[in-house]
Amino acid sequence: IxxxxxxxxxxxxxxxxxxxxxxHNQHGGFLTKQLRSTAAQDQICFKCxxxxxxxxxxxxxxxxxxxxxxxxxxxxxxxxxxxKRSQVNLLCLECHTLTVDSGIPGIPSxxxxxxxxxxxxxxxxxxxxxxxSPVFFR
Numbered sequence: 001i002x003x004x005x006x007x008x009x010x011x012x013x014x015x016x017x018x019x020x021x022x023x024h025n026q027h028g029g030f031l032t033k034q035l036r037s038t039a040a041q042d043q044i045c046f047k048c049x050x051x052x053x054x055x056x057x058x059x060x061x062x063x064x065x066x067x068x069x070x071x072x073x074x075x076x077x078x079x080x081x082x083x084k085r086s087q088v089n090l091l092c093l094e095c096h097t098l099t100v101d102s103g104i105p106g107i108p109s110x111x112x113x114x115x116x117x118x119x120x121x122x123x124x125x126x127x128x129x130x131x132x133s134p135v136f137f138r
Contacts (some may be wrong), residue, residue, distance in 0.1 A: 001075055010076030022047075023074075042067045045074075056129030060136065062095065063128055088119040 004010060011018045020026075023044045025034045045068045046053035054063075062070045071091055072082045085091040121127055126136040 004073070004076035007076035007078055009078070009080055009082055011074070011082075013075075052128045054129050057131045058134045058136065059129040060127060088121050092120045 005013045013020065028034055042053075042063070052063075052068075068074070071084060073084055074082070077083060079086045083091060085094075124136045126133070128136075130136045
């Protein structure tokens with residue numbers, strides 16, 4: 001894990017702003033990876049990232065089902081915002097594709113996927129959830 005904190009984007013453990021014990025219980029515990037958390041392990045993330053916690057009227061389902069680690073790497077990443085992929089649209093397309101019977105909204109036909117480096121977050125600004133728009137525009 002230590003090399004992850006040397007990546008260009010990381011939680012600031014090396015700088016002394018965050019400690020391992022802010023997220024992990026040094027004495028062990030029953031939870032996975034000794035996280036200081038309830039069953040909803042994202043409560044750890046929401047201690048600092050309060051604006052992402054919600055509750056939102058319109059929630060991004062992945063936040064509730066898979067949690068933050070569906071899109072973010074917790075220790076460090078080569079990508080901004082600790083994202084798992086370098087291109088935001090590729091991260092979104094891992095779930096939002098036109099598959100039958102998935103229950104996940106696919107890409108509407110008016111979206112131009114020919115723009116290879118188009119970021120979904122240019123329009124969908126509130127990707128963690130919104131109180132105003134079911135497609136997370138505001």
